[in-house]
Amino acid sequence: MTSHVAKPFACLLDQPVTLGDQRGCIKILYEKGNVVLKRSTSQKGVFRGLHRQRAPSLQDKIIRVLSGRIYDFVTDPDDPQGVIWYREITPETDWVHIAAHLAHGFYAITDVEFEYFCDGRYDEAAEDSYFVADVLSEALSLGDMQLSNKDKAGIPLARPVRQAN
Ligand SMILES: Cc1cn([C@H]2C[C@H](O)[C@@H](COP(=O)(O)OP(=O)(O)O[C@H]3O[C@@H](C)C(=O)[C@@H](O)[C@H]3O)O2)c(=O)[nH]c1=O
Numbered sequence: 001m002t003s004h005v006a007k008p009f010a011c012l013l014d015q016p017v018t019l020g021d022q023r024g025c026i027k028i029l030y031e032k033g034n035v036v037l038k039r040s041t042s043q044k045g046v047f048r049g050l051h052r053q054r055a056p057s058l059q060d061k062i063i064r065v066l067s068g069r070i071y072d073f074v075t076d077p078d079d080p081q082g083v084i085w086y087r088e089i090t091p092e093t094d095w096v097h098i099a100a101h102l103a104h105g106f107y108a109i110t111d112v113e114f115e116y117f118c119d120g121r122y123d124e125a126a127e128d129s130y131f132v133a134d135v136l137s138e139a140l141s142l143g144d145m146q147l148s149n150k151d152k153a154g155i156p157l158a159r160p161v162r163q164a165n
Pocket residue numbers: 019020026038040048049050051061104105106122124148
């Protein structure tokens with residue numbers, strides 16, 4: 001009888017697609033249709049985001065920290081009264097849902113391993129990056145921040161910063 005299971009208990013870390021730069025790397029652990037599971041590492045001081053994909057490439061995210069600590073940030077760029085919400089996330093926090101209309105990013109307080117499930121494929125052409133590093137650095141007295149060139153060139157967004165529970 002032919003088995004339809006190519007490999008039972010396939011380990012997602014066996015042959016992931018890995019992308020990266022000097023700040024860390026991203027591993028695409030699983031991708032099928034609109035479902036994507038990714039894991040990224042970031043060195044202490046790395047700032048990623050804030051990122052959001054426009055329609056029709058909207059992307060809900062479910063995130064968690066596997067090791068280390070981050071400040072996680074979200075804002076709704078379309079809300080003129082919007083604030084940048086932040087909260088610290090550690091492995092004890094467990095999974096957190098980031099709705100598709102929110103621009104999202106994080107700052108690595110320590111070296112960090114971050115894992116996220118996306119309901120929606122990566123679409124670089126539909127991605128907006130918002131530059132908030134200066135605002136956050138001042139509000140939270142963050143030290144040196146390492147940003148990608150893409151994120152340095154993001155759309156500047158100056159708004160109040162508030163802690164979420
Ligand atoms: C995220 C991602 C990036 N890439 C490529 C694009 C680029 O060449 C390289 C690095 O991309 P980035 O610098 O945008 O990776 P990164 O800063 O890790 O992007 C992530 O940031 C956090 C805050 C999020 O919310 C995620 O949704 C995602 O946007 O990897 C993919 O091919 N697929 C992907 O799913």
